Amino acid sequence: MQDTGLIVYPGFQVLGLAMSATLEHANIIAGREVYGITLLSEQGGLIKTSAGFSIDTEAFDERRFDTLLVMGDNEVRPVSEGMIEYLRDSSTMTRRLGSICTGANALAQAGLLDGRRATTHWCHAREMQKNYPSVRVEEDRIFINDGPIWTAAGMSACVDLSLALVENDLGEEIARMVSKYLVVYHRRAGGQSQFSVMQDLAPKSDRIQMALTYARQHLKADLSVESLADVVNMSPRQFSRVFTTETGQSPAKAVENLRVESARILMEAGNHTVDAVAHEAGFGDQERMRRAFIRAFGQPPQVFRRAHRH
Numbered sequence: 001m002q003d004t005g006l007i008v009y010p011g012f013q014v015l016g017l018a019m020s021a022t023l024e025h026a027n028i029i030a031g032r033e034v035y036g037i038t039l040l041s042e043q044g045g046l047i048k049t050s051a052g053f054s055i056d057t058e059a060f061d062e063r064r065f066d067t068l069l070v071m072g073d074n075e076v077r078p079v080s081e082g083m084i085e086y087l088r089d090s091s092t093m094t095r096r097l098g099s100i101c102t103g104a105n106a107l108a109q110a111g112l113l114d115g116r117r118a119t120t121h122w123c124h125a126r127e128m129q130k131n132y133p134s135v136r137v138e139e140d141r142i143f144i145n146d147g148p149i150w151t152a153a154g155m156s157a158c159v160d161l162s163l164a165l166v167e168n169d170l171g172e173e174i175a176r177m178v179s180k181y182l183v184v185y186h187r188r189a190g191g192q193s194q195f196s197v198m199q200d201l202a203p204k205s206d207r208i209q210m211a212l213t214y215a216r217q218h219l220k221a222d223l224s225v226e227s228l229a230d231v232v233n234m235s236p237r238q239f240s241r242v243f244t245t246e247t248g249q250s251p252a253k254a255v256e257n258l259r260v261e262s263a264r265i266l267m268e269a270g271n272h273t274v275d276a277v278a279h280e281a282g283f284g285d286q287e288r289m290r291r292a293f294i295r296a297f298g299q300p301p302q303v304f305r306r307a308h309r310h
Helices: 014-030 081-090 101-109 122-131 157-170 172-181 197-201 206-217 225-231 236-247 251-269 274-280 286-297 301-309
Strands: 002-007 035-041 045-048 054-059 067-070 096-100 143-146 149-152
Touching (some): 002 014, 014 157, 035 045, 067 081, 067 101, 096 101, 143 157, 206 236, 206 251, 225 251, 236 251, 274 301, 286 301
Parallel strands (some): 002 035, 002 067, 035 054, 096 149
16 A cells, blocks of 8 residues: 655645545545555644644654655745654655645755756746745646656646546556546646636636637637637627627637647647647648747747757
């Protein structure tokens, strides 16, 4: 059994505990107790969460864990000397150390992220980079694995991280089944952006939301105004007017942004040729994709692949 310790402290963000459901269902699907879960705190006993209720924990001791993960918070709080010492001591005995959200600051303060890539919640990333210049903070990532260290962005990224850990331990098929059981649409890859075109557009009506969802799921299809309007049973003129009013973008611009987002993820993954990426993202050819990247980022797509490899 792989003992997993979730490190908490007063005021920690309770959503981080959602990852325990991933490990629980990995046990169920695997048909054996792969993961044992222990809630830890410096002194043990009841610890109040950010939501106001308390949970029972065990105190730091000499017990060895396969995996230790520091939970995050809604704000960056000072890290106690006891936690820093515990993390440093555990780093020599634990197979994996990690964090959720602002928990990365505890790892950084313990010196465990020096010279490594790491991520945290986007709204705290720049402050973390300023405070710990020896850490390569990447604010636009869902999670990052650098050697034995795993760090995740804020809030729901804990589920993505826990699914990645399950996949690392038990394989892709078990992770996929856990994801399906949890009614998670799919596990976001670590390289995926914390930001989303869909979130930025934020349409108000179900019809425009339906059109956007269709577009994201059918990037290689004809996504003209006429085609999207037909999907939601609206006239092209009405659809274009309502879409622009609700999202602040024309349908053509929104579709291009969705394709650029998809292409950027594929380019950073580095598993496809440029031609293949252009095809999968719905651009059709390299030149159209290049022009779209220049408009969106001021740089061609190959730059993102080189930067990610570096």
